Amino acid sequence: MKKVAAREGVDLFVNARTDVYLRSLVPEQLRVTETLTRARRYESAGADGIFVPGVIAPSEIRVITSSMTLPLNVLAWPGLPPSSELEALGVRRLSAGSAIAQAAFGRAASVARAFLRDGRRSDGANDDAPSFADLNALFRDR
Numbered sequence: 001m002k003k004v005a006a007r008e009g010v011d012l013f014v015n016a017r018t019d020v021y022l023r024s025l026v027p028e029q030l031r032v033t034e035t036l037t038r039a040r041r042y043e044s045a046g047a048d049g050i051f052v053p054g055v056i057a058p059s060e061i062r063v064i065t066s067s068m069t070l071p072l073n074v075l076a077w078p079g080l081p082p083s084s085e086l087e088a089l090g091v092r093r094l095s096a097g098s099a100i101a102q103a104a105f106g107r108a109a110s111v112a113r114a115f116l117r118d119g120r121r122s123d124g125a126n127d128d129a130p131s132f133a134d135l136n137a138l139f140r141d142r
Contacts, residue, residue: 001014002014002046013048013049014046014047014048014049015047015048015049015050015051015073015093016038016039016042016045016047016049016050016051017050017051017052017053018035018038018039018042018050018051018052019053019054020034020035020038020052020054021035021052021053021054021055022053022054022075023054031055031060032060032063032064035050035052035055035064036064036067036068038050039064039068039070040068042070043068043069043070047070048070048071049070049071049072049073049092049093050068050070050071050072050073051073051074051075051093051095052064052072052073052074052075053074053075053077053095053097054075054077055074056074056077056078056079056080056081058081058085058089061074061081061086061089061090061091062089062090065089065090065091066090071092071093072090072091072092072093073091073092073093073094073095074086074091074093074094074095075094075095075097076094076095076096076097076099
């Protein structure tokens with residue numbers, strides 16, 4: 001795929017994902033080793049980065065980043081250190097995953113329930129919603 005993209009003049013970044021942590025694929029004491037084994041395989045297959053959703057322990061993140069050449073991408077997850085600490089640990093990318101969309105859908109469901117319950121347009125918790133002008137500005141050509 002990367003060869004085809006390069007031939008077409010597209011600089012394709014392949015961020016290989018491993019769910020060693022997210023899906024508990026190996027016992028806890030083997031997670032770092034298994035992640036690094038997979039990272040090496042992905043790198044030899046042409047990956048440009050590795051995405052390890054579910055890793056949150058700073059000590060494990062440091063071992064992973066210092067033991068491989070691929071940039072590490074992690075997923076925002078309960079217990080994950082703040083972005084400034086992640087940067088110091090060597091993390092190169094922080095992904096929100098589906099969290100922002102889930103929050104938006106949750107908010108929409110709450111407003112819809114309030115409307116269906118008693119015909120109100122909002123349940124009052126949407127006071128920080130952007131105006132139509134603000135929303136339209138997001139779609140203007142710049």
